[in-house]
Amino acid sequence: MKLSRIIANTGEWLSGSGPHDQIVVSSRVRLARNLKGKPFPGWAKKSERVAVLDEIRGAVEQLPEMEESFSEKLEDLSPLEKQVLVERHLISREHAAKSAGSAVVMNTAQTLSFMINEEDHLRMQAIRAGLQLDEVFSMINQADSELEESLDFAFHNDLGYLTACPTNVGTGMRASAMLHLPGLVMSEQVNKIINSVNKIGLAVRGLHGEGTEAMGNLFQVSNQTTLGEAEEEIIGRLNKVISQILEHEQNARQILLQRRAETLLDQIGRAYGILCHAHSVTSKEALNLLSFIKMGVDLGLFPAKNRLQVDELFIETQPAHLQKGLQTTKLGAEERDSLRAALIRAKLKQMPEPEIGKIPTGSATTLPSEES
Amino acid sequence: MFCDVCKIKEATVFLTQIVEGKMQKVNLCESCSKEKGVNDPTGFALADLLLGLGAAQEIEKNPAGVRCPVCGFSQVDFKKTGRLGCSACYDAFAEGLTGMLKNMHRGLVHAGKVPAKLAVERRRTQELIRLEEGLARAIADEHFEEAAGLRDKIRHLTIQENGPDEVNRIAAFPDNLEVSATPATKTRKKS
Numbered sequence: 398m399k400l401s402r403i404i405a406n407t408g409e410w411l412s413g414s415g416p417h418d419q420i421v422v423s424s425r426v427r428l429a430r431n432l433k434g435k436p437f438p439g440w441a442k443k444s445e446r447v448a449v450l451d452e453i454r455g456a457v458e459q460l461p462e463m464e465e466s467f468s469e470k471l472e473d474l475s476p477l478e479k480q481v482l483v484e485r486h487l488i489s490r491e492h493a494a495k496s497a498g499s500a501v502v503m504n505t506a507q508t509l510s511f512m513i514n515e516e517d518h519l520r521m522q523a524i525r526a527g528l529q530l531d532e533v534f535s536m537i538n539q540a541d542s543e544l545e546e547s548l549d550f551a552f553h554n555d556l557g558y559l560t561a562c563p564t565n566v567g568t569g570m571r572a573s574a575m576l577h578l579p580g581l582v583m584s585e586q587v588n589k590i591i592n593s594v595n596k597i598g599l600a601v602r603g604l605h606g607e608g609t610e611a612m613g614n615l616f617q618v619s620n621q622t623t624l625g626e627a628e629e630e631i632i633g634r635l636n637k638v639i640s641q642i643l644e645h646e647q648n649a650r651q652i653l654l655q656r657r658a659e660t661l662l663d664q665i666g667r668a669y670g671i672l673c674h675a676h677s678v679t680s681k682e683a684l685n686l687l688s689f690i691k692m693g694v695d696l697g698l699f700p701a702k703n704r705l706q707v708d709e710l711f712i713e714t715q716p717a718h719l720q721k722g723l724q725t726t727k728l729g730a731e732e733r734d735s736l737r738a739a740l741i742r743a744k745l746k747q748m749p750e751p752e753i754g755k756i757p758t759g760s761a762t763t764l765p766s767e768e769s
Numbered sequence: 770m771f772c773d774v775c776k777i778k779e780a781t782v783f784l785t786q787i788v789e790g791k792m793q794k795v796n797l798c799e800s801c802s803k804e805k806g807v808n809d810p811t812g813f814a815l816a817d818l819l820l821g822l823g824a825a826q827e828i829e830k831n832p833a834g835v836r837c838p839v840c841g842f843s844q845v846d847f848k849k850t851g852r853l854g855c856s857a858c859y860d861a862f863a864e865g866l867t868g869m870l871k872n873m874h875r876g877l878v879h880a881g882k883v884p885a886k887l888a889v890e891r892r893r894t895q896e897l898i899r900l901e902e903g904l905a906r907a908i909a910d911e912h913f914e915e916a917a918g919l920r921d922k923i924r925h926l927t928i929q930e931n932g933p934d935e936v937n938r939i940a941a942f943p944d945n946l947e948v949s950a951t952p953a954t955k956t957r958k959k960s
Binding site (some may be wrong): 437440503559562598628 | 854
């Protein structure tokens with residue numbers, strides 16, 4: 398199957414639905430595995446990497462759940478195609494930088510993806526919409542159990558699954574959820590939450606994981622530790638924390654509606670105004686403004702039928718997605734910004750103006766604003 | 770501003786490095802900067818930045834010059850990359866890794882999934898350990914009936930795995946337990 402056919406459709410995690418999917422954009426679990434007795438990719442010779450690649454790729458392609466799949470060596474993908482996969486969270490930025498001796502295999506629904514010879518011999522992930530960490534874990538756990546019948550994974554009696562980096566040893570599992578938290582950002586509570594989450598051994602990061610900025614009010618919550626706890630315990634801990642953050646976000650939105658409805662409407666209205674009329678928008682500005690539109694949909698200011706359109710814009714406005722349909726050579730930043738603005742204008746044209754009367758707790762004018 | 774490493778002395782060396790596209794800033798005092806080899810930027814331990822300060826010191830708890838016998842990876846390589854060479858490195862550098870893992874994780878023993886192929890063996894080994902401990906306790910407490918039962922279970926498990934020869938080597942207790950067990954049960958107190 399061709400990559401172009403796969404990326405023509407948005408993945409299940411974006412277009413599908415799941416519990417709490419207004420706030421929890423997606424849930425993802427990845428497992429790191431290495432073959433017994435083979436040097437890790439970063440230390441292996443090219444010939445060794447290629448041998449590992451052939452062995453793992455063959456096994457992955459044989460999986461029943463990968464019957465309809467896309468499988469390609471990284472050296473045979475263009476930089477643009479790799480970037481599209483990064484923007485969809487199907488491969489990591491680190492993996493995109495690899496070429497000879499690495500490959501990616503994914504199913505057409507884009508719920509399962511296998512990175513071969515990333516930092517470890519195999520990094521496999523399952524991703525779905527909404528809060529369903531248990532479900533994505535059982536998907537990837539199933540694939541892992543099937544793979545271990547034909548592959549011998551490096552496993553240590555005390556330390557569990559062995560990984561190139563000691564931070565992943567044990568379960569080799571990183572479970573994460575992508576949260577959309579405009580309410581907590583607007584009410585300036587998000588740093589407090591990040592700090593307390595960090596204190597209990599979980600990490601909060603920006604859109605594209607480690608070392609990235611939080612754009613579009615999107616935050617990734619994940620486990621830091623992998624040794625000493627069973628997979629289910631780690632996920633249980635995450636689920637608890639995410640449910641609490643969810644509650645805080647919902648409360649923050651309610652309080653904003655009651656006390657600062659005018660500010661809230663102003664932000665959503667401005668975002669709509671700018672995006673409807675701008676002719677040059679950077680990807681960061683697009684994400685930040687789209688975040689307000691998305692919250693507007695959550696609050697009923699825009700029709701629910703436009704939700705998917707808005708969600709898709711989060712991905713479609715990313716640099717590589719903007720260019721994926723074009724045959725031309727790589728666009729410069731300025732050209733991308735105007736292309737992005739045009740795309741957003743066209744999509745928002747199909748959406749009515751925000752309906753302020755629809756604000757759930759009465760009209761804005763009757764509520765005292767804190768600023769006055 | 771205090772030194773990030775000793776947190777005592779004033780920082781005078783300010784280091785900025787780009788690691789995997791991410792800017793990392795470290796503030797060090799004079800003596801810690803020398804110790805970390807900051808004067809020689811190529812020798813500065815990337816492991817510290819990737820795995821948290823102190824990681825490179827931890828790995829140095831291994832005797833100097835140790836190399837992984839399987840892949841030839843050295844501590845210097847670990848300090849540079851923050852990654853290990855192969856699965857055997859975990860045993861080769863165990864001494865230094867233990868301290869590092871303790872700081873990073875919630876324990877030092879894996880509590881999660883085990884590959885099915887190994888799970889049977891792992892369960893058997895753990896069961897044997899449990900039974901042997903129980904047996905030793907039962908003999909010490911003179912609960913001979915219980916001890917005989919445990920002995921038979923251990924035998925059964927051992928025969929399954931290694932064949933009958935192994936039993937004689939492992940069984941370090943008298944065979945006539947059952948005889949002495951009978952009177953013992955009458956006086957035994959339930960614990």
